[in-house]
Amino acid sequence: MLRRIGESVRRRAGEILYGLGFFYSLLKESVLFFRRRQVGYRVLVMQILFTGYEALRISAVLAMAIGVAINLIGASLLAEFGQGKLMYTLLIIVITRELGPLLTAFIVTARSGTAIATELGGMVVNHEIEAYVAVGVNPLSYLGAPRLIGVVVSMLVLSIYFNLFGLLGSFAIMQVLKPVALAEYLRNLVAVLTVRDLMSGLLKSLIFGLIIASVSIHRGFAVERASTEIPVAGIRAVGASFILIILADAAVTAAQYLG
Amino acid sequence: MGETVPVIELRGVSATRGGFCILEDVSFALGEGETSVFMGGAGSGKSSLLKTAAGIVIPDSGAVLFRGKDVARMTRAEERAFHRSYGFVFQDAALWANQSLYDNLALPYRLHEPLAGEAEVERAVFRAAETVGFRESLSARPAELSTGESRLIGLARALVLDPELLFLDEPAAYLDEESADRVYSIIDQLKARRRTIAIVTGSSELAYRFADALGVLSGGRLLAFGPYAEASLWQDPALRGVAGRLKTRKKTAEGGAALLEAWAAALADSLDAPPEEPTAEGDDGAAGRGGRSDEEKA
Numbered sequence: 001m002l003r004r005i006g007e008s009v010r011r012r013a014g015e016i017l018y019g020l021g022f023f024y025s026l027l028k029e030s031v032l033f034f035r036r037r038q039v040g041y042r043v044l045v046m047q048i049l050f051t052g053y054e055a056l057r058i059s060a061v062l063a064m065a066i067g068v069a070i071n072l073i074g075a076s077l078l079a080e081f082g083q084g085k086l087m088y089t090l091l092i093i094v095i096t097r098e099l100g101p102l103l104t105a106f107i108v109t110a111r112s113g114t115a116i117a118t119e120l121g122g123m124v125v126n127h128e129i130e131a132y133v134a135v136g137v138n139p140l141s142y143l144g145a146p147r148l149i150g151v152v153v154s155m156l157v158l159s160i161y162f163n164l165f166g167l168l169g170s171f172a173i174m175q176v177l178k179p180v181a182l183a184e185y186l187r188n189l190v191a192v193l194t195v196r197d198l199m200s201g202l203l204k205s206l207i208f209g210l211i212i213a214s215v216s217i218h219r220g221f222a223v224e225r226a227s228t229e230i231p232v233a234g235i236r237a238v239g240a241s242f243i244l245i246i247l248a249d250a251a252v253t254a255a256q257y258l259g
Numbered sequence: 260m261g262e263t264v265p266v267i268e269l270r271g272v273s274a275t276r277g278g279f280c281i282l283e284d285v286s287f288a289l290g291e292g293e294t295s296v297f298m299g300g301a302g303s304g305k306s307s308l309l310k311t312a313a314g315i316v317i318p319d320s321g322a323v324l325f326r327g328k329d330v331a332r333m334t335r336a337e338e339r340a341f342h343r344s345y346g347f348v349f350q351d352a353a354l355w356a357n358q359s360l361y362d363n364l365a366l367p368y369r370l371h372e373p374l375a376g377e378a379e380v381e382r383a384v385f386r387a388a389e390t391v392g393f394r395e396s397l398s399a400r401p402a403e404l405s406t407g408e409s410r411l412i413g414l415a416r417a418l419v420l421d422p423e424l425l426f427l428d429e430p431a432a433y434l435d436e437e438s439a440d441r442v443y444s445i446i447d448q449l450k451a452r453r454r455t456i457a458i459v460t461g462s463s464e465l466a467y468r469f470a471d472a473l474g475v476l477s478g479g480r481l482l483a484f485g486p487y488a489e490a491s492l493w494q495d496p497a498l499r500g501v502a503g504r505l506k507t508r509k510k511t512a513e514g515g516a517a518l519l520e521a522w523a524a525a526l527a528d529s530l531d532a533p534p535e536e537p538t539a540e541g542d543d544g545a546a547g548r549g550g551r552s553d554e555e556k557a
Contacts, residue, residue: 127353133315135367135416136342224277241393 022221023214029138030145040146047150051112052157059107063095063162066103067097067169070094075177088188091223095166101204102249104158105212108149108151109241113216116147117237120220139221148213155209158202196256204252211244264327266291266424266455267312272321274306274311280479282318283306286483287474289424294446294451296466296487298501299476303457306350308476309426312457313347343371345424346417350432350449352409354401360412361397364388364419371420392441406433414442425449427458431465443468463504466490475501 029036033044074090120143123129129139171185219237223229263290270380274282281304289295289312299305310316312323314330323330325341333341353496364384368375375383388397391411401409410433417425430446446469448458458465466473466487474484475498483490483498491505 123356126356127351128355129317130310131347131349131353131416134313136339136370137366165523214297249531250543256319 017107019218022218024147026140026144026214027219028209030140030148033141033149036141037182040142043143044146044150047112047147048154050115051151052154055107055111055154055158056161058111058203059104059158059162060165063100063102063105064169064172065167066099067091067095067166068173070166071170071173071177075181087163088192089168092189092193092197093247095170096163096193096201098226098249098253100166101155101159101208102245104162104205105208105245106157106242108155108158108209109212109245111237112151112154113212113237113241114234116151116213116216117220118230120217121223121233122227124223125225125227125230144217144221147217148155148210151213151216152206152209155205155212156202159205163201165186178227200252200256205247207248207252210244211248212241215241215244263291265289265324266326267457268324268327269312270309270322270324272318272323274307274316274318276307276316281316282311283479284321285311285414285479285481286321287481289455289457291455291471293473294450294456294458294469295474295484296470297457297459297474297476297481298461298463298466299459300461303476305461305476305480306428306506307479308481309347309428309457309459313345313426314341315347315373325455339371343420344422345426346422347426348410348414348417348428348430350428352401352406352413354409354412354416356401359398359400360388360404363401363412364397364416367416368419376550382421385543387419390418390445392438394500407435407438410434411438411441418445422454424455425457427456429458429460430458431462435511463501463508473501473505492519 070091071087074087075084078084078086078090108177120129129143132139132142164259167189171182174180176183216237217234219240223233267354269285272285273280285308287295297305297308298334307316311318314323314325317331321416324342325333330338330341354360355366358366361384364378365388368380368383369557371381372379378405384397388394391414393408393411393415395408401412404412414427414430417427427446431442434442446456450469450533457470458469470487470490472485473487473490475482483493483495488500493501
């Protein structure tokens with residue numbers, strides 16, 4: 001019994017250490033990406049197109065719906081306490097700091113995290129990765145780094161996009177409930193918006209992007225030989241990404257409020 | 260005179276994958292310009308052996324040496340030169356599915372010849388495709404090819420840089436007779452140009468045709484490795500199956516050659532002999548020379 005627990009702990013510790021080593025190598029390859037000869041620019045462009053551009057529509061719809069919901073809840077709840085003017089603070093905190101990066105991360109995980117893990121897993125099963133190694137291409141540099149950069153860039157752009165559409169949705173519902181001029185709406189938002197809020201949102205987006213990309217790439221490369229492992233890799237990539245994203249979100253938020 | 264350094268050498272190599280031992284204490288050396296064939300049943304570790312020798316699978320213990328240099332301790336430049344020096348044909352082609360056939364062939368060339376212009380890349384790509392007899396459009400994707408065509412493109416990719424060393428994993432599997440003959444003739448040409456070749460196969464045909472050295476694998480262990488000429492004399496019970504198949508192959512080939520020789524001699528004799536006079540029954544010359552009459556042909 002004790003031996004089994006010990007072995008399990010040792011295996012888990014080994015996996016975590018391997019994962020950290022993998023993350024370090026991937027990060028190093030990504031930093032050196034534009035200096036390498038075997039650069040996968042095409043992979044990078046395709047990744048940004050898929051993760052960033054193609055997710056714009058769903059991101060916009062979700063952001064507008066969230067903006068509407070926050071405004072509806074805030075308008076009724078804050079008015080009860082006579083704190084109607086806190087609406088703009090609420091919008092900035094919820095959309096820019098919290099939900100913007102978090103929901104964007106969920107969208108990117110669901111779309112691109114699974115796609116990356118299953119695509120790479122398929123390449124492993126079809127021996128395409130081995131074929132890259134045989135010709136002298138480093139798979140981490142050629143396949144991993146552009147995906148990581150593409151996901152991080154897309155996360156940052158989508159997060160900003162989410163903010164814009166979230167605030168637009170809020171403005172739209174205001175025109176129905178309590179009409180206000182666009183200039184005044186923007187002025188009120190800017191009045192409560194701080195650089196810290198913006199930086200917080202972007203920092204979270206950056207961290208979430210790194211988590212989604214590295215977890216998905218790791219899971220994809222971890223497929224060994226059977227095609228049945230491919231969907232499992234996708235599921236595990238999503239599960240692990242969600243958990244790590246929520247933990248990271250809590251850690252960053254705690255650091256901001258407690259630090 | 261000093262000993263020549265083998266092109267590839269494995270020293271006590273063991274490897275595991277997914278908790279299973281795929282290679283156990285394997286040692287051998289591939290000499291310059293030699294063709295070594297490794298035989299064994301399914302799951303005997305043939306493909307793993309080839310991948311380990313090519314630096315694709317990292318062994319748990321032991322060393323893989325390329326021209327005397329440990330592959331695990333190579334600098335980036337040495338590693339690049341190592342990968343530049345060989346072509347690898349995978350059993351299932353392993354073409355990059357998200358790239359066109361042209362890009363599949365061009366990538367190794369672009370990578371290792373960075374100063375080459377696009378015209379030079381194109382020449383190399385079309386030369387390789389022509390060598391394997393692939394005449395379809397190279398703008399297609401691998402998914403559009405049959406298994407045999409994929410194998411040919413896989414071979415073309417291995418040849419695009421005209422490497423000094425070739426690893427061929429079941430090179431004639433899934434091919435029709437014409438394509439298989441083409442592959443055999445390519446191997447013949449490579450042998451004639453003193454390329455070092457390592458082939459793994461389950462068929463004694465390739466061993467009989469090309470092997471200078473023969474290895475036999477079972478359960479990840481290299482049971483024997485030595486000159487092909489001595490293989491049919493192997494007495495070890497574990498090797499009798501292979502030795503027996505090679506003897507049969509030799510006898511069949513010798514029998515076929517003798518038959519061909521007799522037929523050629525008979526044909527030469529009949530051509531030298533004066534034409535026979537037509538008989539009263541109206542036999543023609545062809546029937547007289549042993550050919551079949553028009554009625555028989557019909």
